[in-house]
Amino acid sequence: MKEDTNFWQRLRRITIKDMMSWTVIPVLMIIVSVLVYNRLLLTIEPGSMEANMLGSYEIGFKRVGDAITEHLRLILVSTSLAIAVAVPAGILITRQGFRDFSGLILGVANVGQSVPSIAILAVFMGILGIGFKTAVFALWLYALLPIVRNTAIGIEEVDPNVIEAATGMGMTSRQILLQIELPLSFPVMFAGMRTAAVINVGTAALGAFIGAGGLGTFIIAGIPLMRDSLILVGAILTAIMAILVDFILGKIQDRLVVPTASA
Amino acid sequence: MIKFENVTKIYPGMSSPAVDNLSFTVPTGEICTIVGPSGCGKTTAMKLVNRLIDATDGAIHVLDERDEMSNVLEMDPIQLRRSIGYIIQQIGLFPHRTILENIGTVPQLLDWDEARIRHRAEELVTMMNMPVDFLERYPHELSGGQRQRIGVARGMATDPPVMLMDEPFGAIDPINRNILQNEFLRLQQEIKKTILFVTHDIDEAIKMGDKICILNVGGLLEQYDSPANILAYPANEFVEDFVGADRALKRLNLVRVEEVMNSRPPLLQATQDVEQAVGFMTEKKIRFAYVVDSAQTLKGYVRVKDLKGKTGWVEEYLEPAATSIQLTTNLKDALSEMLVVDYANVCVVDGQNRVRGLIDTKMIHESVIESNAVAEGEEV
Numbered sequence: 001m002k003e004d005t006n007f008w009q010r011l012r013r014i015t016i017k018d019m020m021s022w023t024v025i026p027v028l029m030i031i032v033s034v035l036v037y038n039r040l041l042l043t044i045e046p047g048s049m050e051a052n053m054l055g056s057y058e059i060g061f062k063r064v065g066d067a068i069t070e071h072l073r074l075i076l077v078s079t080s081l082a083i084a085v086a087v088p089a090g091i092l093i094t095r096q097g098f099r100d101f102s103g104l105i106l107g108v109a110n111v112g113q114s115v116p117s118i119a120i121l122a123v124f125m126g127i128l129g130i131g132f133k134t135a136v137f138a139l140w141l142y143a144l145l146p147i148v149r150n151t152a153i154g155i156e157e158v159d160p161n162v163i164e165a166a167t168g169m170g171m172t173s174r175q176i177l178l179q180i181e182l183p184l185s186f187p188v189m190f191a192g193m194r195t196a197a198v199i200n201v202g203t204a205a206l207g208a209f210i211g212a213g214g215l216g217t218f219i220i221a222g223i224p225l226m227r228d229s230l231i232l233v234g235a236i237l238t239a240i241m242a243i244l245v246d247f248i249l250g251k252i253q254d255r256l257v258v259p260t261a262s263a
Numbered sequence: 264m265i266k267f268e269n270v271t272k273i274y275p276g277m278s279s280p281a282v283d284n285l286s287f288t289v290p291t292g293e294i295c296t297i298v299g300p301s302g303c304g305k306t307t308a309m310k311l312v313n314r315l316i317d318a319t320d321g322a323i324h325v326l327d328e329r330d331e332m333s334n335v336l337e338m339d340p341i342q343l344r345r346s347i348g349y350i351i352q353q354i355g356l357f358p359h360r361t362i363l364e365n366i367g368t369v370p371q372l373l374d375w376d377e378a379r380i381r382h383r384a385e386e387l388v389t390m391m392n393m394p395v396d397f398l399e400r401y402p403h404e405l406s407g408g409q410r411q412r413i414g415v416a417r418g419m420a421t422d423p424p425v426m427l428m429d430e431p432f433g434a435i436d437p438i439n440r441n442i443l444q445n446e447f448l449r450l451q452q453e454i455k456k457t458i459l460f461v462t463h464d465i466d467e468a469i470k471m472g473d474k475i476c477i478l479n480v481g482g483l484l485e486q487y488d489s490p491a492n493i494l495a496y497p498a499n500e501f502v503e504d505f506v507g508a509d510r511a512l513k514r515l516n517l518v519r520v521e522e523v524m525n526s527r528p529p530l531l532q533a534t535q536d537v538e539q540a541v542g543f544m545t546e547k548k549i550r551f552a553y554v555v556d557s558a559q560t561l562k563g564y565v566r567v568k569d570l571k572g573k574t575g576w577v578e579e580y581l582e583p584a585a586t587s588i589q590l591t592t593n594l595k596d597a598l599s600e601m602l603v604v605d606y607a608n609v610c611v612v613d614g615q616n617r618v619r620g621l622i623d624t625k626m627i628h629e630s631v632i633e634s635n636a637v638a639e640g641e642e643v
Contacts, residue, residue: 165351182359
């Protein structure tokens with residue numbers, strides 16, 4: 001029985017993690033390369049409607065590379081800003097006196113999460129205009145919840161005995177936060193950041209709707225033109241990026257596991 | 264010294280106090296165990312000392328490093344806590360820190376330099392009978408008993424005169440608990456700390472305490488006295504019930520074999536003549552006798568019926584003794600040992616296995632009767 005579960009667990013781990021990252025991704029990369037090279041580069045005429053839609057005559061690896069860079073920039077900026085706000089917010093709602101606000105803060109973050117991303121883009125386009133800034137704002141709002149929630153949960157899950165021992169030995173609450181609570185809750189916190197980053201890779205594809213660039217550019221150019229190859233390039237690259245970000249951050253997360261003393 | 268003066272704690276929103284007008288004094292260098300049923304406020308009472316909880320009324324004085332009594336309520340809680348050793352039930356070792364860093368927690372807060380912290384940690388780990396290379400390990404790499412020892416070591420890191428221990432051996436199996444208790448008592452003989460020791464186990468309270476403070480639900484002090492006095496003269500029905508119907512037996516825990524043994528027992532020398540030995544045993548009216556060599560080391564025993572009509576030396580008829588008891592063993596363990604081997608009397612030996620006396624069940628019985636008589640005499 002136990003061996004069986006182990007076997008299935010091992011099998012599942014192999015299919016999802018290893019096959020995705022080491023087999024599927026190279027295959028997808030080859031498909032994308034072929035599409036880009038054969039169907040886009042060779043068939044788009046300069047001055048044609050397609051070329052106009054894409055905003056440039058040079059559609060090829062360079063254009064794809066630029067889109068990837070834009071996409072990564074969106075994610076990096078929005079996730080960093082989300083971390084900068086969500087971690088302090090998560091810490092705050094675990095503090096004495098601020099616990100009452102935890103519902104409020106988590107509620108705000110929850111709204112950000114549950115409103116469809118396309119709606120957030122539409123709403124804030126009216127306020128902030130189109131472009132990079134609006135996309136970053138929407139992504140930022142989207143990434144808040146997992147980080148706030150995981151920060152708060154991580155801190156709350158620290159063994160109360162450890163906190164009591166620290167208090168009883170004369171640590172100030174600041175020392176307890178910096179030396180005990182944050183190091184011990186960091187793995188859980190990091191898991192939240194990972195979730196946020198992965199969600200943002202997918203959501204950032206919508207940024208193209210408001211002119212923020214990124215891999216979504218190919219998708220929204222491909223739809224009116226009914227160019228499946230263009231749509232595929234955008235979609236596949238976004239998927240690959242999501243998988244890679246998840247994989248890399250997952251590897252880092254594995255190293256963060258804190259040894260837990262079960263008494 | 265720790266001195267409680269009319270200390271009361273009422274939690275906000277509660278009508279009845281958790282600790283009610285508590286007054287007692289723990290003399291310097293003694294262990295005071297606080298014991299009582301759950302809800303008696305024993306942990307609350309302890310936490311009042313290092314102000315994890317603040318008293319509603321009254322004063323608690325502790326002897327500080329300058330040998331002055333100071334009211335904890337007038338001290339800065341952070342400084343106060345750093346000056347008092349604190350050891351809790353689940354130990355609460357920091358899982359992300361090595362044993363060295365764990366032990367060095369308070370020293371580091373007090374800005375000791377690294378070399379001094381390491382030196383002190385090595386000293387403490389050695390004191391706890393653990394190898395120095397444990398310092399580089401993490402808590403999860405240690406067994407439960409080892410973690411418990413590290414917890415104690417961490418509490419003693421800065422050599423505080425006063426220590427608070429909240430069921431420090433509570434979460435551990437009975438065998439290891441016994442070992443840790445004995446180790447700690449031996450250690451206390453050297454370090455002579457003033458300790459407030461919370462436990463729910465009356466046996467542990469009797470064993471560890473120089474004084475026992477028995478609390479009732481609502482934080483009422485029922486009795487504060489030495490274990491022997493509490494067992495002999497329980498102040499009221501509650502204490503009597505709490506210490507248990509077997510309090511006479513528990514008293515055996517408090518008496519050591521050397522206090523009641525016959526220290527001039529009839530012994531035979533291994534090199535004695537058999538005929539002479541039979542004469543000796545007949546004269547003493549005993550059916551068997553223990554045999555020692557010239558250095559008083561226990562060799563075994565001989566029976567009269569085996570020697571009668573024989574010639575030669577005593578050592579030729581020796582039977583090995585199935586057991587012997589150490590001088591410092593308590594009467595309860597001694598009695599248990601005697602019941603197991605079914606001997607009428609057992610040799611009492613010192614650390615070098617030299618015979619120092621004999622003890623039999625009658626002596627144990629007499630010691631119980633004696634203390635009963637004293638107890639009843641007092642009550643009348």
